[in-house]
Amino acid sequence: MSAFDLTPLLDLLPELLAGRPLVVLTGAGVSAESGLPTFRGPGGMWEGNRPEDLASPEAFARDPETVWRFYAWRLEKVRAARPNEGHLALARMERLLPRMTVVTQNVDGLHAAAGSRNILELHGTLLTARCTGCDRGVPAPEGPVPPLPRCAACGALLRPDVVWFGEALSPVTWKAAADAAEACAVFFVVGTSSVVAPASSLALLAARAGAYVFEINPEETPLAPLAAGVFRAGAAEVLPAIAAELVRRIP
Numbered sequence: 364m365s366a367f368d369l370t371p372l373l374d375l376l377p378e379l380l381a382g383r384p385l386v387v388l389t390g391a392g393v394s395a396e397s398g399l400p401t402f403r404g405p406g407g408m409w410e411g412n413r414p415e416d417l418a419s420p421e422a423f424a425r426d427p428e429t430v431w432r433f434y435a436w437r438l439e440k441v442r443a444a445r446p447n448e449g450h451l452a453l454a455r456m457e458r459l460l461p462r463m464t465v466v467t468q469n470v471d472g473l474h475a476a477a478g479s480r481n482i483l484e485l486h487g488t489l490l491t492a493r494c495t496g497c498d499r500g501v502p503a504p505e506g507p508v509p510p511l512p513r514c515a516a517c518g519a520l521l522r523p524d525v526v527w528f529g530e531a532l533s534p535v536t537w538k539a540a541a542d543a544a545e546a547c548a549v550f551f552v553v554g555t556s557s558v559v560a561p562a563s564s565l566a567l568l569a570a571r572a573g574a575y576v577f578e579i580n581p582e583e584t585p586l587a588p589l590a591a592g593v594f595r596a597g598a599a600e601v602l603p604a605i606a607a608e609l610v611r612r613i614p
Contacts, residue, residue, distance in 0.1 A: 367601060369608050371592045372577055375549055376612055383548035384462040387453060388565055389598070390555025392580060394469050396447045396599045399440055419528045427520060431508035434489065434523045438503055441470075441489050446477035449553070449598030452606040454478035459609050464543045468555060468562050470525050483540050485532055485562055487525035495520050532561065544569040553579045553598050557586040 379385055391401040416422060417433045446454075454477045457463045465474050466483045472490045474482050492503045492512060496519025503523070504512045512521040526532055540562075544550060550569035557563045557578075566576050566586055575591040578584065579601045587593050594601045 367594055367596070367604055369605060372549070372575075372605065373608055373612065375575060376609070378548045379460050380613065382461045384464065384543065384546055385456070385460055385549045385551070386464050386466060386543045386547040386565075386569065386574075387551040387553060388555060388562065389453075389465060389467045389469060389474070389553045390559075390562075391469060392554025392582075393447075393449050393467075393598045394444070394471050394473055395554070396449060396597055397444045397471075397473060399444050399471060415528060418525070420530065423522060423527075427511055427522075428508075431511060431523075435504070435506070435508040438489055441472065444471065444473060446473045447599045449602045450474055450477035450479070452602035455606045456602075456609060457481065459606075459613055464540075464547075466540045466543065466562075466565065468559065483536050483543070485526070485536060485540060487523075487533075489523060489525060491524040492521040493524040495522050500524060537561065540565060541568055544574070545572040547572075547574045550574045550576045551579060552576065552584075552586055552590075553602070555580070555584075556582075557584040 395401050417430050423430045450473050453465060453474065457479055464481050464483065465479050466485060467474055468485050470484065470486050470489045472488055490503050491500050493500050494514035494517060496514060497517045499514055499516055501521065513519065514521055544565040545568050547569055550566055552566050555562070557566065566589060570576050570589050576589055577592045578586050578590045579594045579598055581595055581597055
């Protein structure tokens with residue numbers, strides 16, 4: 364028996380099984396349960412720099428070596444991390460429901476590692492790099508980065524394939540996320556502060572289009588008044604309970 368009252372959510376199961384979509388927006392709180400530090404969390408200094416001061420086009424133009432050392436440190440942590448029960452539960456749910464999309468602000472690839480397939484990575488991924496010259500994508504470099512990585516095709520400098528401060532999201536990815544939000548019957552907001560734009564607007568788009576919004580987060584956020592249901596606990600606790608109920612109720 365689940366410790367959570369899932370009734371308001373599971374009452375919507377017939378709609379989901381009839382093909383109405385489910386969209387799940389995830390943030391750093393999901394991956395924190397795999398041991399990955401949140402970007403702005405406690406101890407947010409790296410070699411005397413704030414991460415925010417290193418994740419920008421200006422920082423890369425000024426000192427690409429320092430930026431790449433920072434991203435090599437992040438990559439080391441990402442490659443050592445494993446999907447937690449929250450990631451795995453979402454992958455199980457995707458196998459059960461006809462139409463489900465995971466929209467993530469995370470750049471760690473853990474949703475794919477858990478088995479989710481229909482994923483929109485709003486902020487890109489640490490696992491690939493992109494050429495600053497020809498825009499070619501390649502796997503991210505291994506180990507400590509200097510000497511600086513260069514494109515094998517054109518020789519230009521590679522950069523992390525993530526969206527930095529001051530950069531726009533991919534318009535293709537953003538349109539797909541917004542379209543999914545406006546078409547869904549149920550929208551989960553999981554492990555995100557709901558203050559980082561434009562991702563924070565997706566729940567509002569979903570609600571305005573008639574979706575039921577549910578929040579999973581141990582912390583209070585500005586989203587709560589909009590939500591049809593709020594679970595004040597971690598993703599690795601709540602999502603497996605939801606997935607287990609889905610398995611039990613689906614014939």
